[in-house]
Amino acid sequence: MTFQIKQLEEQFNTRLFDRGHGRVTLTAAGELVMAYAERILGLSEELEARVGELTDELSGVLHLGTSTTIAAYWLPWLLEGFKRRYPRVVPRVSVGNSQTIEGRVMDRSLDVGLIEIVTDQPTLERRHLGQDELNVIVAPGHPLTFEKAVRADQLAAQPLLHREPGNGIRDLVDQFFTSAGIPYEDLNVTAELGSLSSVKHLAAAGLGVAVASRAAIGRELKAGQLAAIPLDPPLFTPLEVILLKDKFRSRLVNTFADYAAEEIPRLASERY
Known part of the structure; x- marks a missing residue:
């Protein structure tokens, strides 16, 4: 490796590393060469994939x-x-x-x-x-389990386990409240969570209510760890694939x- 580095330094007529005080660090030229080397490796990986495509594999x-x-x-x-x-x-x-x-x-x-x-x-x-229905999720025995569907004003009265900003379900739930004339400031948000498993765990423990995709809670519903109630009006999350x-x-x-x-x-x- 030292020989190859020396060859590169001779080729570019500059030092790629500063050596001193027991430390080795990249020079500005070294950082530039490193960046291009990473790009070349990435192109090599892409080239291998494209050649594989030509062979139908x-x-x-x-x-x-x-x-x-x-x-x-x-x-x-x-x-x-x-x-x-x-x-x-x-x-x-x-x-x-x-x-x-x-x-x-x-x-x-x-x-x-x-x-x-x-x-x-x-x-x-x-x-x-496609799309997936969103449900209110609560601990079994929660008072909301006796409702056929949950309105925005009923949900706003509960301690809400909300998703983090930028989350698709968070945006839909915020729109659900806005459509009912309920501003965010009037919600009783008890936590904002980036983890779906945390949302389900805290709801099952009775520390709040949440809104989650029906597909994501099937296991907990079967195990009796959570109960789910539809929203009124019904709310659905889209499922999309995106590419450039x-x-x-x-x-x-x-x-x-x-x-x-x-x-x-x-x-x-x-x-x-």
Whole structure:
């Protein structure tokens, strides 16, 4: 490695490292060479995937981002089927709120996003995958379990376990209250949480009520850990796949987007 570094320093006629006081640090030129080396490695990875496409064997790394709800429920089933069909593809999954995932697809740090908001960004292509009903979730025996459906004013009177800003479900719940003429300041927000599992745990422990995707609470409902009540009027979260509008998009990205657009509606029909 030392020989290769010396060769590079001779080639560029400059030092790439400062050595002294028992420490080795990159010079400004070294940082520049490092940045380009990382880009070259990334292009090499992309080249390998594209050559694989020419041989009809889909392979390579898929940088995929999903919302927390999709990651918790839909993603495992989706990836299982995709990996069985394309075993040489390596998914690298990032989980965040829908707004964060949207931004990372736009800045090209992710290839594909699975989110719960309807994007209006002109640089993005979106495909609607379906929708999921949102329910109020509470501990079994909670007074709201005796209601057929929960209105906004009833929900506003409860300690609310809310999602973090930027979360798709958070935006829908805020709109639900706004439509009923209830400002955010009038809500009794007891916590803002970025983790779906934390929301479910605290609701099951009786520390507040929350709104969650019906798909994400099936296990807890069957186990009797949570109870769920519909909203009045009903509220639904969209399921969307997003990717950049790019004529040079890889076949791997297009194939996964097409697969998600077919598979999630199929999974939904089996589970409801």
